[in-house]
Amino acid sequence: MSTDLSPKKIAEEVQRRRTFAIISHPDAGKTTMTEKLLLYGGAIHLAGSVKSRRAAKHAVSDWMEMEQQRGISITSSVLQFPYGDYAINLLDTPGHADFSEDTYRTLAAADSAVMLMDVAKGVEPQTIKLFKVCAMRKLPIFTFVNKMDRYGRPPLELMEEIEDILGIRSCPINWPIGDGKEFKGVYDRLNEKIIVFDSQGSHGESIVEEVTVDLHDPRAEQLLGTDRYLKLLDDIELLDIAGDPFDLERVRAGELTPMFFGSAMTNFGVGPFLKAFVEMAPSPAEAKDRAAVNPTRPEFSGFVFKIQANMNPAHRDRLAFMRITSGVFEKDMQATIKRDNRQVKLAYPQTFMASDREVAGRAFAGDIIGLYDPGNYRIGDTLFTGEPVEETEIPRFSPEHFAVVEIKEALKRKQLTKGLDQLSEEGTIQVFRQPHLGDLDAVVGAVGILQFEVLQHRLENEYKVKVNLRQLNFKHARWVDGEPFDEAAFNRQDYTKVLHDRDDLPIVLFRNDWALNYCSQQNPKLRFLPNPPGTPGLEELHGSTV
Numbered sequence: 001m002s003t004d005l006s007p008k009k010i011a012e013e014v015q016r017r018r019t020f021a022i023i024s025h026p027d028a029g030k031t032t033m034t035e036k037l038l039l040y041g042g043a044i045h046l047a048g049s050v051k052s053r054r055a056a057k058h059a060v061s062d063w064m065e066m067e068q069q070r071g072i073s074i075t076s077s078v079l080q081f082p083y084g085d086y087a088i089n090l091l092d093t094p095g096h097a098d099f100s101e102d103t104y105r106t107l108a109a110a111d112s113a114v115m116l117m118d119v120a121k122g123v124e125p126q127t128i129k130l131f132k133v134c135a136m137r138k139l140p141i142f143t144f145v146n147k148m149d150r151y152g153r154p155p156l157e158l159m160e161e162i163e164d165i166l167g168i169r170s171c172p173i174n175w176p177i178g179d180g181k182e183f184k185g186v187y188d189r190l191n192e193k194i195i196v197f198d199s200q201g202s203h204g205e206s207i208v209e210e211v212t213v214d215l216h217d218p219r220a221e222q223l224l225g226t227d228r229y230l231k232l233l234d235d236i237e238l239l240d241i242a243g244d245p246f247d248l249e250r251v252r253a254g255e256l257t258p259m260f261f262g263s264a265m266t267n268f269g270v271g272p273f274l275k276a277f278v279e280m281a282p283s284p285a286e287a288k289d290r291a292a293v294n295p296t297r298p299e300f301s302g303f304v305f306k307i308q309a310n311m312n313p314a315h316r317d318r319l320a321f322m323r324i325t326s327g328v329f330e331k332d333m334q335a336t337i338k339r340d341n342r343q344v345k346l347a348y349p350q351t352f353m354a355s356d357r358e359v360a361g362r363a364f365a366g367d368i369i370g371l372y373d374p375g376n377y378r379i380g381d382t383l384f385t386g387e388p389v390e391e392t393e394i395p396r397f398s399p400e401h402f403a404v405v406e407i408k409e410a411l412k413r414k415q416l417t418k419g420l421d422q423l424s425e426e427g428t429i430q431v432f433r434q435p436h437l438g439d440l441d442a443v444v445g446a447v448g449i450l451q452f453e454v455l456q457h458r459l460e461n462e463y464k465v466k467v468n469l470r471q472l473n474f475k476h477a478r479w480v481d482g483e484p485f486d487e488a489a490f491n492r493q494d495y496t497k498v499l500h501d502r503d504d505l506p507i508v509l510f511r512n513d514w515a516l517n518y519c520s521q522q523n524p525k526l527r528f529l530p531n532p533p534g535t536p537g538l539e540e541l542h543g544s545t546v
Helices: 008-018 030-040 065-070 098-105 125-136 157-168 218-226 225-243 248-252 270-280 409-428 451-464 486-494 513-522
Strands: 017-023 077-083 086-092 112-120 141-145 169-172 176-177 187-190 193-197 208-214 257-259 301-309 318-326 328-331 334-335 342-345 350-353 356-359 362-364 368-372 382-384 401-407 431-434 443-446 468-470 477-479 496-500 506-509 527-529
Touching: 008 017, 008 086, 008 362, 017 030, 017 125, 017 270, 030 077, 030 086, 030 112, 030 270, 065 356, 077 157, 077 301, 086 141, 098 125, 098 301, 112 125, 125 157, 141 270, 157 257, 169 362, 176 193, 176 270, 187 225, 187 368, 193 218, 208 218, 218 225, 218 270, 257 270, 301 368, 301 409, 318 527, 328 443, 382 527, 401 409, 409 431, 409 451, 443 451, 477 513, 506 513, 513 527
Parallel strands: 017 086, 017 112, 112 141, 141 257, 169 257
Antiparallel strands: 077 086, 176 187, 187 193, 193 208, 301 318, 301 382, 318 368, 328 362, 334 342, 334 382, 350 356, 350 368, 401 443, 401 468, 431 443, 477 506, 477 527, 496 506
16 A cells, blocks of 8 residues: 655654563552553543552553452553653553463563562562563563562662573662652662652652752752762662663663662652653664564554454444554555455554544554454454565463353353354453364363453353353363374373364363373374464463473
């Protein structure tokens, strides 16, 4: 499709983009941090705390009823807003470990990641898993040590833990001045300036006032107090001797993590972090070595990393979230789906502020848009114009929990089938059919047990179907590759069960590790794969056995 934009203008637009995700262990303050970035970006004018029971509003990024009730993020939201000369695409990922699969898929659409860390807890298990995914993709990682308004561990100890556990060196860009109730501000090491925050703010609802002075300004000691000022000088000297120097090339290569300190709850440190982050984080063009497609390619391309049904329950709509990887997207353009070489019209494109949407007329590499999906798309689909492009690999996980879906009202089986099909296409759960039973007693699989609770909630609220989930005592699901495969033989054993996936490929459930290993030894010509043959996965990161 032709465009009236010059290659130079397209390159300038791509250079303005910053597309990143926030990763953290649950309860590190990720949703609060997300909202405060929107506040400082000017996208909202008053922040609501998800922790406050008296809050007049829920967090902007948590639109699903269940998320609002529990104060946790279950789905991945896309938040887009301008900040200065930059166009920001912020991917707010699920914080709960049971939804890590959605987080992994979302990271495939990011050019960098912000690792949020609780000052009292340091590096936590879920953070380790997500960091490994980022490291595999060589994503630049920016560390924000949160909750400095509470007493926690010494910053030098956290730096050492990051290196020992995650294997990456850190470079503090700013340094905390005090902690807990005495957390007064940060020292900007690159510009040698002290930034003191106004503690008389509006409980984090609005941007805090800052007082900035040079380190050696006579007012600095008066502003901080002699003891705090002298301690800061000692800390600076120690960092200059012992710490790694700032090196943007190492940051962009994922070998060095810039480190920031602050409190998302009080807004202390959020402004200095956002300002430094957009300058250091790569644009899509600067992250092109990690991309399947060169962002400067003139023809359009993109890939679907998420599908979400019923974002607007009144319209029962379904959207495919697409990361643009090259060229210019324009409303109603024609593109080819690489999976089946089918041409589609990219209709009703949307941009997002959580559940709020606007029609997208034009977008560039790095942007995330939503496409109306009547059933055309699957997670992982690559779309393009012009010459075919390489596909972007989207990880897929083998489920570890299984349950038979038992409907309470047989007359609503049609709604159940529709709900299961749509929710499986979203990646919420995986649906398997039992041979010779068709749609009767479908089996659902999930990576995390909480996904079953979400499944029941959404079936009842969005599709008006009540179900019981009878859990099965199986631990592993493996796709079968090779011949001969005797389905009946595997179904006769009490430690295995054969099902079929949405593409009618056979999949075997194994009761435990022994069953998987025994069947592998007894069937040397068969391979039992954690993902469908020919598709990528990240089982080693999730902790499953082969």
